[in-house]
Amino acid sequence: MGTLIEEIFxxxxxxxxxAGEILLLDVDYIMSHDNTTPLAIKAFRDIGKPILDKNRxxxxxxxxxxxxxxxxxxxxxxxxxxxxxxxxxHLLHQGVCHQVMIEEGFITPGAIxxxxxxxxxxxxxxxxFGTGLGSTEIGVAWVTGKCWFKVPETIxxxxxxxxxxxxxxxxxxxxIAGLLGMDGGTxxxxxxxxxxxxxxxxxxxxxxxxxxxxxxxxxxxxxADEVTIQYLxxxxxxxxxxxxxxxxxxxxxxxxxxxxxxxxxxxxCHPDVDNVKPLSQxxxxxxxxxxxxTCTNARYEDIEIVAxxxxxxxxxxxxxVIVTPASERIYKKAMQNGLIxxxxxxxxxxxxxxxxxxxxxxxxxxxxxxxxLTTMNxxxxxxxxxxxxxxYLASPATAAATALTGRITDPRGYL
Amino acid sequence: MAKAWxxxxxxxxxxxxxxxxxxxxxxxxxxxxxxxxxxPEYAKTVQPGDVIVGGxxxxxxxxxxxxxxxxxxxxxxxxxxxxxxxxxxxxxxNIGLPILECPAAVADITEGDDVxxxxxxxxxxxxxxxxxxxxxxxxxxxxxIAEAGGIVNFLKTHDIQDLMT
Numbered sequence: 015m016g017t018l019i020e021e022i023f024x025x026x027x028x029x030x031x032x033a034g035e036i037l038l039l040d041v042d043y044i045m046s047h048d049n050t051t052p053l054a055i056k057a058f059r060d061i062g063k064p065i066l067d068k069n070r071x072x073x074x075x076x077x078x079x080x081x082x083x084x085x086x087x088x089x090x091x092x093x094x095x096x097x098x099x100x101x102x103x104h105l106l107h108q109g110v111c112h113q114v115m116i117e118e119g120f121i122t123p124g125a126i127x128x129x130x131x132x133x134x135x136x137x138x139x140x141x142x143f144g145t146g147l148g149s150t151e152i153g154v155a156w157v158t159g160k161c162w163f164k165v166p167e168t169i170x171x172x173x174x175x176x177x178x179x180x181x182x183x184x185x186x187x188x189x190i191a192g193l194l195g196m197d198g199g200t201x202x203x204x205x206x207x208x209x210x211x212x213x214x215x216x217x218x219x220x221x222x223x224x225x226x227x228x229x230x231x232x233x234x235x236x237x238a239d240e241v242t243i244q245y246l247x248x249x250x251x252x253x254x255x256x257x258x259x260x261x262x263x264x265x266x267x268x269x270x271x272x273x274x275x276x277x278x279x280x281x282x283c284h285p286d287v288d289n290v291k292p293l294s295q296x297x298x299x300x301x302x303x304x305x306x307x308t309c310t311n312a313r314y315e316d317i318e319i320v321a322x323x324x325x326x327x328x329x330x331x332x333x334x335v336i337v338t339p340a341s342e343r344i345y346k347k348a349m350q351n352g353l354i355x356x357x358x359x360x361x362x363x364x365x366x367x368x369x370x371x372x373x374x375x376x377x378x379x380x381x382x383x384x385x386x387l388t389t390m391n392x393x394x395x396x397x398x399x400x401x402x403x404x405x406y407l408a409s410p411a412t413a414a415a416t417a418l419t420g421r422i423t424d425p426r427g428y429l
Numbered sequence: 430m431a432k433a434w435x436x437x438x439x440x441x442x443x444x445x446x447x448x449x450x451x452x453x454x455x456x457x458x459x460x461x462x463x464x465x466x467x468x469p470e471y472a473k474t475v476q477p478g479d480v481i482v483g484g485x486x487x488x489x490x491x492x493x494x495x496x497x498x499x500x501x502x503x504x505x506x507x508x509x510x511x512x513x514x515x516x517x518x519x520x521x522x523n524i525g526l527p528i529l530e531c532p533a534a535v536a537d538i539t540e541g542d543d544v545x546x547x548x549x550x551x552x553x554x555x556x557x558x559x560x561x562x563x564x565x566x567x568x569x570x571x572x573x574i575a576e577a578g579g580i581v582n583f584l585k586t587h588d589i590q591d592l593m594t
Contacts, residue, residue, distance in 0.1 A: 036570065038593050053454050053494050060581045085452035132492040132516060148494040148520035154580055158589040162570065196439055197486035201515055230489060232515055286439070373448045394443040394490060401447075401466045 017168040017264040018235045019203040022124055022143050025259070033167045033267075041161050042125040044070050047111045048086070049077040049373075050130035050149045051093050057153025065100060066159040072104040072120055073097065074111035076368045082376035109341030109367035112136040112224070112309040117343055119252030123238035124259050128152070128161055133309050133391065135231060138223030139216065140246070141238030141259055146227065166203045166232045167267040169194070171222075173210035175275035180426035183218035184311055184389065184409035186210070186272070187225045188280040192290025193270065200230035205261065210274050211236055216245040217313040224310050225391045228287040237261065279412055279424055284385075284404035285395045293412060296422050302384040304329075304417040305398075306410055307338030307365075308372045311389035314344045316410040321353040323414035323428050324360035330420030335362040336378045342367050362417070374398045380405075387416045431478045431506065434471055435540040436464075438484030442517070445488065445496040454495070456502025463499040475503050480544045482535055483510035488517025494524065501526045507546055509553060509564065511535050522571055525579030529553065529564035537562065 015030065023031045026039045046054050051073055058065075065071065073093060081087035097105045108114050112133055115121055123141035128134065130152040137144025147161070155161050171190060206222045219236050226234025236242075238258045246252045279293040306312060306320055317339060329335045337357050339345035345367055348354050354364055365371075371378030372390050380386055380403035388398075393405035408416075411425035418428065450462040464471045481500065487510035488496060497520045500508065507527035521528045527548050534553045538544060542557040551564035567575065570592045577583035583592075 036568070036593070038589065049451060050492065050494070053498075056454060057581050061584045063584070083452070089452070130492055132490065134492075146492040146516050148492055148497075148516060148523060150494060150523040150580060151519065154523075154584060154589070157584065160589050162592060196489060197512070197514070200486060200512065230486065230514060375448060392490070394441050396447055396466060397443050 015263050016261065017203065017266065018205050018237055018259065018261045019143065019166060019168060019233060021259050021261060023163070023165055025124055026126055031165050033165050035165045036162060037165060038160050038162050039126055040159055041128050041155055042070065043072050043120050043127045044152055044155045045072045045074070045111060045115060045127060045129035045131070045134060046149065046152045047074040047077050047131060048079060048089055048093060050152065052089055053149030054130060054152040054156065055092070055096050057150040058156050061153065061157050063157045065156050068100065068102050070159065071102055071156055072106065072115065073102065074114060075107035076109060076111050077373060078370065078375045079107055079368050082370070108343065109339070110309045110369055113313070113340040116140065117250060117341055119250035122246065122252050123242060123256050128155060132227045133224055135227045135234045136220060136224040136309055138226065138233050138235040139220040140242055141236065143233055144223070145233050166201055168203045168205050168264065169199060170205045170207065170266040170269045172269060172271045173206065173208040173274055174271065175210060175273040177210070177274045177277065180411060180429055181274070181277050181279055182409040182411060183214065183221040185277055185280040186274050187221050188282050188290055188407060189272070189277055191225060191229055191282060191287050194229045195288045196228060196286055197230045199226060202231055202267070204229065204231045204234045206234065206236050212239065216241060217315045221310055228391055279409065279426070281412070281422065282393055282407035284393060284406060287393055287407065293408070293422065293424050296406070297424060299422045300385065301333055301387045301416055301420060301422060303334045303336065303378060303380060303386040304413050305336045305371050305378050305386055305388040305390065306413050307336065307340070308369065308390045309340060310391040311410050312338055312340035312344070314347050316389065317344065317348050317353055319410045320414040321356040323411065323425070324362070324417065325356050327360055327418055329361040329417040333417060333420040334378070335417040336365060336371060337362045338365045338371065338377070339367050371398060387413055387422055389413050430543050431480055431545060432476065433480050433482050433538050433540060433542040433544045434468070434475065435538065436467065436481065436483045439486045439489055440483050441490035442488060442493050442496040443490055446499045451493055451495040454498070456498050459495055459499035460502030463503050472503065475505065477504035478506045480546060481505050481508040482538050483508055484535065485511045487513050489514035492516045494520050497521045497524055497526050507548060509534050522574050523580040525575065525582070527575065531562050531564035534562035534564070
């Protein structure tokens with residue numbers, strides 16, 4: 015009996031659990047990347063005990079890869095040396111860690127996966143518990159295989175109706191961020207459900223748990239259903255049987271009901287994710303860079319939307335348009351189906367998969383006074399470069415329309 | 430004299446230390462750039478034992494431990510805020526950087542006040558205006574980690590199960 019997070023935790027604890035309890039649970043996978051692994055190695059060395067289970071450790075190179083400077087290169091070298099020394103089986107560099115974790119089948123319903131990256135909440139899209147932690151706890155989990163969790167209260171977001179053409183999961187999630195605010199979900203599990211979610215394909219579902227981080231949530235969850243199982247069986251090497259864990263007579267702290275059919279395209283405006291406006295209120299604002307990438311919105315279907323809108327056209331001459339597929343698998347499929355050629359012909363710069371521009375590391379850094387419209391999840395001041403630059407968040411379709419005009423543009427006239 | 434340094438609401442990890450400086454894990458190196466964009470004078474003039482007084486949701490954003498490490502490296506004694514972001518809260522405890530939740534103190538303390546903190550009792554004393562505030566108590570297992578000086582030190586001498594007993 016309980017909310018989805020209580021049901022997931024109860025299976026691991028082997029007994030019913032309730033919000034407020036502190037649990038010490040076994041974790042299934044422990045994720046970290048090139049930015050956060052060095053500190054985990056330091057914690058591991060300081061503890062001075064052996065790794066419990068090498069198979070549970072998954073390391074990624076994505077934040078500054080391939081290395082844009084000597085220090086990043088040294089970071090990578092240090093991690094590779096550690097992987098060799100410890101004989102770790104999973105070192106991946108096929109794209110943004112969260113996308114690759116899902117594609118490679120590490121995330122299954124009911125799994126407990128911790129990551130040294132705040133957007134580890136993403137795994138909730140598969141009915142798994144994913145949460146972000148600091149590197150020290152990652153080093154601790156390498157040694158103990160465990161992590162402590164306070165069972166969180168749950169905010170249920172009940173989404174009904176069908177979205178209008180030109181309105182996507184990103185618009186709905188940006189609207190939710192505006193409603194709840196950037197600390198509206200702090201310490202909470204945010205459970206997304208309702209007929210809108212039930213009918214949504216996996217690539218769109220992922221947006222909600224991914225951005226639950228931006229409202230402070232401990233996790234964002236969508237209960238596994240037939241869509242999840244189909245995705246796991248057809249798109250990943252994960253082996254079943256998979257349990258479709260559901261909330262059972264849940265007690266929610268709060269329920270928010272939204273009819274998505276009333277929504278128009280939304281934008282998270284500089285400088286906070288909860289500074290949300292209907293696109294019409296910022297339409298026409300000049301944009302220097304359009305960035306289509308990240309764990310939020312750079313899946314194959316996102317790139318397909320952009321390519322369809324840019325086909326046979328040219329992006330604005332004074333707007334840099336950067337497309338970074340979330341993973342190499344996505345990149346390859348987009349290439350095989352001719353999407354990359356369409357994007358390049360339209361004047362986009364297509365880069366290798368990774369996180370570089372989103373964290374202001376490389377491949378799309380903003381100058382002072384510049385404004386970007388991106389498909390990212392976060393618009394902190396200075397995140398993409400100069401502290402005097404501005405970041406606006408929107409859907410891939412809005413990004414494509416904006417790429418054509420060089421100004422924030424409603425995608426509905428370009429579909 | 431322990432000076433209070435005040436910061437606004439929703440202070441995020443990029444503002445504590447921008448991503449471009451996270452190429453080192455050396456606390457003293459990180460401390461050179463801590464708060465460099467929101468309060469550049471902090472890193473230049475902070476003294477050991479000074480106290481950070483933040484707004485609600487302090488430390489939101491990235492999971493990067495560089496943020497609390499940079500603050501610890503600056504030798505601030507502790508952070509007082511009405512509330513902390515989830516990952517940042519865990520990170521501070523894990524690395525042994527004391528944090529206190531105390532809305533009353535935050536509402537009353539102004540930048541430059543002389544503030545004394547007794548970490549064990551959670552009592553905060555403002556020597557500038559004579560006011561005293563009581564921070565909320567931390568859960569027992571969190572205190573165990575804090576008393577050991579962080580989770581790494583705790584595990585050197587304990588099993589992880591000891592947290593729960």
